[in-house]
Amino acid sequence: MSVSIGQTPLIRVVSHSLHINAITVTSPHSISKRFPFIFSLHRSTTATPPPNLRAVRRRSSSSSSASTMSYDRQLAAAKKAASLASRLCQKVQKALLQSDVQSKSDKSPVTVADYGSQALVSLVLGKELPSFPFSLVAEEDSEDLRKEESRETLHRITELVNETLASDGTIDISPLSEEDVLKAIDNGKSEGGPHGQHWVLDPIDGTKGFVRGDQYAIALGLLDEGKVVLGVLACPNLPMASDEKKGCLFYAQIDAGTYVQSLDGSPPTKVHVSTIENPEEASFFESYEAAHSLHELSSSIAKKLGVKAPPVRIDSQAKYGALSRGDGAIYLRFPHKGYREKIWDHAAGYMVVAGC
Numbered sequence: 610m611s612v613s614i615g616q617t618p619l620i621r622v623v624s625h626s627l628h629i630n631a632i633t634v635t636s637p638h639s640i641s642k643r644f645p646f647i648f649s650l651h652r653s654t655t656a657t658p659p660p661n662l663r664a665v666r667r668r669s670s671s672s673s674s675a676s677t678m679s680y681d682r683q684l685a686a687a688k689k690a691a692s693l694a695s696r697l698c699q700k701v702q703k704a705l706l707q708s709d710v711q712s713k714s715d716k717s718p719v720t721v722a723d724y725g726s727q728a729l730v731s732l733v734l735g736k737e738l739p740s741f742p743f744s745l746v747a748e749e750d751s752e753d754l755r756k757e758e759s760r761e762t763l764h765r766i767t768e769l770v771n772e773t774l775a776s777d778g779t780i781d782i783s784p785l786s787e788e789d790v791l792k793a794i795d796n797g798k799s800e801g802g803p804h805g806q807h808w809v810l811d812p813i814d815g816t817k818g819f820v821r822g823d824q825y826a827i828a829l830g831l832l833d834e835g836k837v838v839l840g841v842l843a844c845p846n847l848p849m850a851s852d853e854k855k856g857c858l859f860y861a862q863i864d865a866g867t868y869v870q871s872l873d874g875s876p877p878t879k880v881h882v883s884t885i886e887n888p889e890e891a892s893f894f895e896s897y898e899a900a901h902s903l904h905e906l907s908s909s910i911a912k913k914l915g916v917k918a919p920p921v922r923i924d925s926q927a928k929y930g931a932l933s934r935g936d937g938a939i940y941l942r943f944p945h946k947g948y949r950e951k952i953w954d955h956a957a958g959y960m961v962v963a964g965c
């Protein structure tokens with residue numbers, strides 16, 4: 610197989626056992642040889658490239674009116690939505706890690722946080738942008754929650770959503786019923802599509818990291834006419850800088866740069882990707898979970914690139930945030946055979962890096 614940046618072959622790796630027959634290389638800098646490079650494999654099982662990558666290609670091949678628009682209002686709403694969702698997730702994660710009763714393999718706290726986060730984002734976007742058409746493509750739906758055995762879980766989610774909204778105090782919503790919360794979750798059932806604007810949400814990206822007490826992200830992107838135009842990544846466990854307190858909010862709007870601020874509201878700082886040009890000085894990110902990305906393949910590619918540093922393994926799209934501020938220079942992701950990437954796993958993170 611070949612690995613290339615745009616049309617420029619970078620290295621060749623021979624592999625028969627992996628049955629790899631196609632590689633898409635996504636680089637925010639197109640054919641530029643500057644870092645960061647984001648390498649990602651897409652296999653024959655994916656008939657069409659994932660929507661986020663289609664969006665990448667469109668962006669580089671055409672200039673639509675979407676790129677000249679301002680998305681300031683959507684950005685403000687998305688930042689608020691992701692910040693509130695992260696407040697809910699932090700509360701759930703803290704309880705999960707402190708509890709000696711709840712086993713970490715118990716999925717219920719995760720479920721509560723996933724659904725709660727999605728309900729909050731859906732509600733806040735709807736409230737903050739009443740005059741905008743609303744379409745949300747999100748990971749969760751309410752089907753399981755509507756079952757009798759989920760009554761307690763639904764009750765807890767509703768309580769958490771109400772508490773979080775009340776703690777903010779700026780969103781005028783009277784206490785929500787369980788049915789309101791179910792509806793808010795199901796507002797994320799949009800099919801999306803190449804026309805119009807669509808929000809794309811992963812309410813908790815990096816669920817395994819969330820359960821371990823490690824990295825996770827609330828990832829919210831906006832597509833306009835098939836292009837990713839805005840991305841917000843709330844990373845509650847990512848430090849603002851080494852030895853600083855945790856909680857980063859990355860955001861980017863097309864052609865307007867990428868910024869980070871602390872989740873508790875410090876002034877934003879513009880971020881830049883690494884300027885390292887020599888792979889020998891670069892470090893690379895990959896998934897913490899070996900089940901999500903072929904670590905051996907990353908390591909052999911890194912070796913061929915001349916990278917000397919060991920991999921930095923982080924859960925979730927927090928990797929894109931870290932990449933956008935130059936914590937590392939490369940992101941390698943090679944899912945196992947048969948896995949199909951989801952749009953909500955990359956849209957926001959892509960924008961945060963591409964916006965730099």
Ligand SMILES: Nc1ncnc2c1ncn2[C@@H]1O[C@H](COP(=O)(O)O)[C@@H](OP(=O)(O)O)[C@H]1O
Nearest residue numbers: 813814815816896900901924925944945948954
């Ligand atoms: N077998 C697999 N291969 C690749 N990615 C996978 C996978 N199983 C799950 N994922 C995705 O990897 C995401 C986590 O990313 P990372 O590996 O960078 O931490 C998961 O997001 P969720 O946690 O939202 O389900 C999920 O979408």
Ligand SMILES: [Mg+2]
Nearest residue numbers: 811814815954
């Ligand atoms: Mg995800």
